[in-house]
Amino acid sequence: QVQLAESGGGLVQPGGSLRLSCATSGFTFSFYAMSWYRQTTGKERELVARIPHTDGSAYYADSVKGRFTISRDNAKNTVYLQMNSLKPEDTAVYYCNGNRFGYGSPFSSWGQGTQVTVSS
Numbered sequence: 001q002v003q004l005a006e007s008g009g010g011l012v013q014p015g016g017s018l019r020l021s022c023a024t025s026g027f028t029f030s031f032y033a034m035s036w037y038r039q040t041t042g043k044e045r046e047l048v049a050r051i052p053h054t055d056g057s058a059y060y061a062d063s064v065k066g067r068f069t070i071s072r073d074n075a076k077n078t079v080y081l082q083m084n085s086l087k088p089e090d091t092a093v094y095y096c097n098g099n100r101f102g103y104g105s106p107f108s109s110w111g112q113g114t115q116v117t118v119s120s
Contacts, residue, residue: 009114
């Protein structure tokens with residue numbers, strides 16, 4: 001079965017940094033574009049960043065562009081999100097998911113996510 005395990009969240013002051021990891025299994029990782037989403041209670045899930053399965057350019061939401069960097073390690077079936085210059089508005093539960101060849105729908109079974117709280 002598909003497994004998505006997010007980790008690396010925590011409490012950080014504004015301006016601080018966190019590195020999120022998403023360890024995956026149960027699918028051919030290199031066939032999938034991988035994405036990070038975030039969600040606050042009562043809000044819809046928001047796409048934060050996406051890295052393609054090819055050498056194409058990554059996508060970033062305008063709100064995080066220049067501050068966040070998505071990367072992947074195909075040998076480890078893991079996708080990362082380096083978050084710098086964090087703002088209180090970045091507070092959310094962060095999730096990862098995949099899209100087969102960059103086109104398919106996300107996996108229907110989401111992971112538990114990892115909580116990021118930015119507060120002084």
